[in-house]
Amino acid sequence: MAATSVRPKWASLPTDARAYVERRLGSPVTAAVDCTGGFTPGVASRLLLADGRHVFLKGMSSDHPFAPQYADEIAVTSVLPDGVGPRVLxxxxxxxxxxxxxxxxxxxxxxxxxxxxxxxxxxxALAAVEQAGKLLTPSPLDSARPITELVGRWLTGWSTLAAQNPDDLDPWAAGHLSALAGIEEKWQQDAAGKTLLHWDLRPDNMLRREDGSVVIIDWSYQNQGAAWIDPAVLVPHLIMDGHSPADAEAAVSHLPQPDDPDVLTAFAAGIGGYWEKSSRRPNPPGVPFLRAHQVRAAAATRVWLRHRTGWV
Structure with a gap:
């Protein structure tokens, strides 16, 4: 896939950092394939060791602004049950x-x-999402927070944009800005639950194994909530990969859904406003392609919203 982040290469890391890793591995690193996918600027390298083993290493200096996300990923990934996510070494x-x-x-x-x-x-991929939802209910992470505590604050983009009244909004969004702001938080009424959520489901947070099965990677958020949320997060990405909104919804219809369809519409509004607002920010350090991705995600979610609301 195309590069989405600017990551340090294994060979460019400080000597002390590489020496620590090799001590923990118990073998010198003889080759490294440095990965470029994802939207965080940490180390992500497939390492070949002198003893013949292969491992995947992620890392970041603690003084980087993104470092807390790595702390969260360690907390979550280390408690995932077998059958969900990669095995932690x-x-x-x-x-x-x-x-x-x-x-x-x-x-x-x-x-x-x-x-x-x-x-x-x-x-x-949908089978992996279904299995994860089952195995992660109830959440195996005691420190998982209700998803509304953090994400609820993020998904208020339309309200922010309504206050700013930018002149470059998509015409459909501009024409319905007040209505979108009015519904974007209503998904929270049905967000409570005991499922440990990935929250960032998208194709580049998945790997297709050689046998065709899919494993979900990059578990970076300590959130728990209703089981319908992760399937809903995936819908805009299905649209970006060529599904119509109706077909994308049909693809996830066997997975948990909110009882009230208006809750799903509100969630679509919330996530669409988040991407719409976020895409206007400067790029974070070392992540030059994030905003372009958010522009595409916002556009796909507008298509989904038009389908769900019927607003013209």
């Missing part, structure tokens, strides 16, 4: 590793699935 906190967060995982050979209509990848 070891992790380290900055106080134990000269100022770095490290997460060492099994190396899973695979590629990013393509979630297009009639794709076998789509079927297997």
């Amino acid at each position: 070891w992790w380290a906190m900055p106080e134990d590793s000269d100022g770095w967060w490290w997460l060492c995982l099994e190396d899973i050979p695979g590629t990013v699935p393509v979630l297009s209509p009639d794709s076998a990848d789509t079927v297997m």
Whole structure:
């Protein structure tokens, strides 16, 4: 897949950082394939060790603004049950590793699935989402917070834009800005639940194994809530991969859904406003492609919203 982040290469890391990792691995690193996917600027490298093992290493210096997200990922990934996510080999906190967060995982050979209509990848990705929802209810993470505590504050983009009244909004969004702001928080009334949520489901947070099965990766948020939320998060990405809104909804219809369809419409408004607002911000350090992704996601979610609301 195309590069989406600017990550440091294994060979460019400080000597002390590489030495610590090799001590933990118990073997020198003889080769590294540095990954470029994702939207965080930390180390992400597939390492070949002198003893023949392969591992996948993620890491970031604790003084980077994104570092707290690595702490969250370690907390979540380390408690995932078998059948959900990659297997954790070891992790380290900055106080134990000269100022770095490290997460060492099994190396899973695979590629990013393509979630297009009639794709076998789509079927297997949805099977992975279904299994994760079942195995993560109730949440195995005691520190997981209600999703409304953090995400609820994020999904208020239309209200922010209504106050700013930008002149470059999509005409449909501009014409319904007040109505979108009026519904964007109503999904929270049906958001409570005991499921540990990924929250950031999208194709590049998945890997298609050689046998065709899909594993969900990059568990970076300590959120729990209603089981319908993760399937709903995936809908705009299905649209971006070629599904119509109706077909995208049909694809996830066997997964948990809110009892009130207006709740799903409100969630679509919330996530669409989040991307619409976020896409206008400057790029974070080391992540030059994030805003362009959010522009595409916002456009796909507008298509979904037009379908759900029927507003012309």
